[in-house]
Amino acid sequence: MSPAADAPNAIEVRDLTKVYRVFQKREGLAASLKSLFHREYKTVTAVGGVSFSIRQGEMVAFLGPNGAGKTTTLKLLSGLIYPTSGTATALGFTPWQREIAYRRRFSLVMGQKNQLWWDLPAQESFRLHEAIYHIEPDIFQRRLDELSDLLEVRKLVNQPVRELSLGERMRMELIAALLHSPDLLLLDEPTIGLDVVSQRKVQEFLKHYQREQQITVLLTSHYMKDVEALCERAVIINQGLIQHDGPLATIVGRFSQTKIIELQFASELPASTELERFGTVFDIKSPRLKLRIPRGEVAQTLTALLSRYEIEDVSVQDRPLEEVIAEVFQQEAAATH
Ligand SMILES: Nc1ncnc2c1ncn2[C@@H]1O[C@H](COP(=O)(O)OP(=O)(O)OP(=O)(O)O)[C@@H](O)[C@H]1O
Ligand SMILES: [Mg+2]
Structure with a gap:
């Protein structure tokens, strides 16, 4: 609620910002001795200016x-x-x-x-x-x-x-x-x-x-x-x-460009190759399977599937949050490198 x-x-x-100063220890004896007198630090920005309420x-x-x-x-x-x-x-x-x-x-x-x-x-x-x-x-x-x-x-x-x-x-x-x-x-x-x-x-x-x-x-x-x-x-x-x-x-x-359609066929599953035309087939548990399709194509794909096959049950799902969040992290990481 x-x-x-x-x-x-x-x-x-x-x-809000938190920068840590971390002591850098060099490898090797000479470097270790030197660092006793000249300590070298690097800074780590753990929190770099966040705002929220x-x-x-x-x-x-x-x-x-x-x-x-x-x-x-x-x-x-x-x-x-x-x-x-x-x-x-x-x-x-x-x-x-x-x-x-x-x-x-x-x-x-x-x-x-x-x-x-x-x-x-x-x-x-x-x-x-x-x-x-x-x-x-x-x-x-x-x-x-x-x-x-x-x-x-x-x-x-x-x-x-x-x-x-x-x-x-x-x-x-x-x-x-x-x-x-x-x-x-x-x-x-x-x-x-x-x-x-x-x-x-x-x-x-x-x-x-x-x-x-x-x-x-x-x-x-x-x-x-x-x-x-x-x-x-x-x-x-x-x-x-x-x-x-x-x-x-x-x-x-915002971040997930795909949707998942779960289908239950009335009888035998059609060949995956046939269904691949509609999207990515996965999680096949005959007579059920899942199709990953672009977000904007849900309506037309469903219409095509229902007119072509005998389907007993159908549900449209969002991708699991886990996958979406992992993708958000990856996209952001890729954007900053
Ligand atoms: N006491 C500290 N001294 C130096 N660096 C630190 C210290 N605490 C955290 N950091 C660094 O700050 C960054 C943020 O750490 P933090 O523990 O807040 O991450 P987190 O989001 O909680 O990660 P996790 O999901 O692994 O718990 C990391 O790069 C970490 O190495
Ligand atoms: Mg943590």
């Missing part, structure tokens, strides 16, 4: 290939690092001023990082959050019960975290992140490495929770299934720059 068009902005980012209650996907600047942007929005230049406000705060009032209202979850105590039951880490965020004991207990029920891990909160599966641990991480009822949730690859079932559980939970609580969510993920399940809008970043920002449907429309 999208928030009202006039909802105030939860996040506003303007010309996100309305309160929106759930937006932040997409891009490896090294695009996604995690860096989320770290900036969490106040973990300072920008080189530019501004950002999140819930009215400047994140890197690290005000306690801001810390109480957002959460960052990083799928690649364990934020819970490894050797202790998750319950102990939750208690620590209760103290840090000054959560009232009865509210804490109610939220913990609710969240652990929703995520189906109630029985596991007393088990040391290291004994949990990756999927269970991730769900504990989400509980820890949500105990203090943040208004803004920054999710950096929350389903990375999870099996399909756990992935779906996390997706379903996030969808339900976001709808109920109307919180603002910015999500990075390499799994387009997450994005399709959860977000209507995507901001695409590549090499530190925003390449596209808009509804997912528009991205598919």
Whole structure:
């Protein structure tokens, strides 16, 4: 569900830039010795002047290939690092001023990082959050019960975290992140490495929770299934720059020049060579198959197919988001080289 068009902005980012200075170590002993005295640096522009805003209650996907600047942007929005230049406000705060009032209202979850105590039951880490965020004991207990029920891990909160599966641990991480009822949730690859079932559980939970609580969510993920399940809008970043920002449907429309027609024939499949005249034949599972055809030719191709063959069922689909996004990255990369 999208928030009202006039909802105030939860996040506003303007010309945000983060340049890292990285020490260059030369190969060879002489060069190593020299570099002890003359350190050589190169600069890496992780985020190169990005601007975007996100309305309160929106759930937006932040997409891009490896090294695009996604995690860096989320770290900036969490106040973990300072920008080189530019501004950002999140819930009215400047994140890197690290005000306690801001810390109480957002959460960052990083799928690649364990934020819970490894050797202790998750319950102990939750208690620590209760103290840090000054959560009232009865509210804490109610939220913990609710969240652990929703995520189906109630029985596991007393088990040391290291004994949990990756999927269970991730769900504990989400509980820890949500105990203090943040208004803004920054999710950096929350389903990375999870099996399909756990992935779906996390997706379903996030969808339900976001709808109920109307919180603002910015999500990075390499799994387009997450994005399709959860977000209507995507901001695409590549090499530190925003390449596209808009509804997912528009991205598919703008970048995908093809459509897929799925056909179910009443009897034997005609020869592929015969069908190749209409488009690229793939995914043949007799009596079904798929045809990839240019976007603008859907109507005429369908008419021709239906008049020529006995077809029981037909559907027209967009290409999978995964393919389209991969193509967007490739096109952008090709354009900049
Ligand atoms: N602490 C750092 N020091 C130097 N360079 C860094 C640092 N952190 C990130 N970078 C560089 O900045 C760029 C952006 O990194 P970032 O982690 O934001 O990418 P990402 O979009 O999250 O990628 P991924 O999808 O692989 O997680 C990369 O080139 C990375 O090597
Ligand atoms: Mg990252």
